[in-house]
Amino acid sequence: MAKAAHGKAATLAIRLSQALTYLLGSIAAGVIVLQLWFLISIASWAALDPGSTTFMRNERWRLCGVNVWSCGISHDWVDYCKISKAAKRAIIAAEDSGFVNHDGFEADAIRQAWEKNQRRGKTVSGGSTITQQLAKNLFLTGERSYVRKGQEFMIAAMLELLLSKERILEIYLNSVEWGEGIFGIEAAARHYYRIPAARLGVEQAARLAAALPAPKCFDQRKYCKKIRIDFESRAGTILARMNAVEIPD
Secondary structure, eight states, X not given: OHHHHHHHHHHHHHHHHHHHHHHHHHHHHHHHHHXXXXXXXXXXXXXXXXXXXXXXXXXXXXXXXXXXXXXXXXXXXXXXXXXXXXXXXXXXXXXXXXXXXXXXXXXXXXXXXXXXXXXXXXXXXXOOOHXXXXXXXXXOOSOOOHHHHXXXXXXXXXXXXHSOHHHHHHHHHHHSEEETTEESHHHHHHHHHSSOGGGXXXXXXXXXXXXXXXXXXXXXGGGOTTOXXXXXXXXXXXXXXXXXXXXXX
């Protein structure tokens, strides 16, 4: 009787081990397939423009629900050469002054974000570069976790490996949010100033760059309840930094 019970227990343990091995193998295979999909998508964007991003699609769903075909968002792709240099300088000055020189990551910014998160006891800052922000917008959700941050790092590395700095900035400028349902520099320039992105001046560009930490609040006051940003002061700081940054050109 004891031998039979022991044999059953051993058989059960073997089956559980096999099931766990199969489960872990399936998860690993799924992760690998997902990374390959990211890689192939990014490689295709060396020649093709991404139609939309995960963030755009989520925002369209938030605004429109199932009525996505008759309720759209404002987004017009514009080539890099048709975006004013002032806009490029302003965005880099505001979001990532070392963009041209780093490999997608800024160690100091990551360390500072880690220390801030430890003080707060939760993830409140990511220390993201433009490349990392693009990685998040293209593929990921807005949740704050170290797992998502790890995936963001991997996608950012793929972007830096497969695309030029000019192309990364071009896609970023064409996909970043600038207000409720407003995506990309062309839509932003026309929404706020009634001009194309090619004609944005330095002050206009600085103000648009100042909006990026809270674009919905910049666009509509109803989104400003929990936000404390002096957009005018921030724009002035960006304006003072613009000539010091380098842009890919």
